[in-house]
Amino acid sequence: MKISFVGSGNVAWHLSQAMEEAGHWICEVYSRNTQNARKLAAELYDANIQPDLNFADSIADVIVLAVSDDALDQVIQQIVFPENVIVVHTSGTRSLAEFQKLIEIYSDVFVHTGIFYPLQSFSKGFPIDYKELPLCVESKNELIENKLISLAQSISDNVTRMDSHERFVLHVSAVFANNFTNYLIGVSHDLISREQLNFDLLKPLIQTTIDKAFHSEEPTEVQTGPARRGDWATINRHMEYLQETNPEWTAIYRLLTDKIRELYIAK
Structure with a gap:
């Protein structure tokens, strides 16, 4: 497929290179910051830098809007799409x-719409195993959805x-995780x-x-620590230390401690 990217942030940086590694042609890259577009294009084999949002003459099969909400x-x-x-x-x-409605309001030509959501925390310079990357796809048109699949x-x-509600719940869960x-x-x-x-010193504990x-099967079953045990002497000493160090951290500690206690008292 021929693919164009709008955006040059972390998602575009990784997805464009993953698609190129899979044999697709990233033909265009646009960014509000031209220098960022140049940096991304330099990582790709044959991507042109799109100077503006007029894609009317684009040869792309897919245009990926990899920008913030x-x-x-x-x-x-502002964008001008090629038809279909x-x-x-x-x-x-x-x-x-919501996405489809916006497109219908502002686009002068008919285009197909879909979702291509990668569930991952992307940072430039941190490699991703793309074969394990969860990708969630949605389109109202079965043919288009199959192409995106x-x-x-x-x-x-x-x-x-995955439909929009399921993806939303997944995203909320991802924020916690x-x-x-x-x-x-x-x-x-x-x-x-x-x-x-x-x-x-903390890394083995975090990994474990x-x-x-x-x-x-149930992460709450392996919960440990003073809140799980109801060790109030330790909890109070921790909060005294945190209050002297950073009162905002005390509030977080108290909230999470209370929620853990509520969970295990209920059980």
């Missing part, structure tokens, strides 16, 4: 119906047809670094925690 509306209002192209976005939360399967062995977890690991890093201790959760 906040930027998606503005991009759709397949246009997909990569968002975990924006519904297909085929595109996804050329990249990954982990492809799922990834974003909040990473934030808490960041707090741990800051705490231990304040006392000039080595963060590497993840491994146990993965290998348990």
